[in-house]
Amino acid sequence: MLVNSVIIILREVLEAALIISVLLAISQQLKVSRQWLFFALFIGLTGASVYAAHIEFVSMEWRVLVKK
Structure with a gap:
């Protein structure tokens, strides 16, 4: 059970790192400042x-919406 949670967290962290690195590469190609990243x-x-x-x-709000 704990291993499943660790795997999910690692997968999400890797996904976030991939997205950030792609955005940084694109901003470097477009010669845009990296200030947007901190914001x-x-x-x-x-x-x-x-x-x-x-x-x-x-x-709780989601449960109420689903029951309707």
Whole structure:
């Protein structure tokens, strides 16, 4: 059971690393500053933190919507 969780987390981390590296490569090709990366990471981490803090509420709302 724990191994499944570790595998899922590793898969998600690798996926995020791949997406970030592709975006960095594209921004380098287009000669765009990397400042957008810090802003995007901040917004993403903030959104994930807010979602994690309210996961119970979100889950309950989803159950109500599915039952209708």
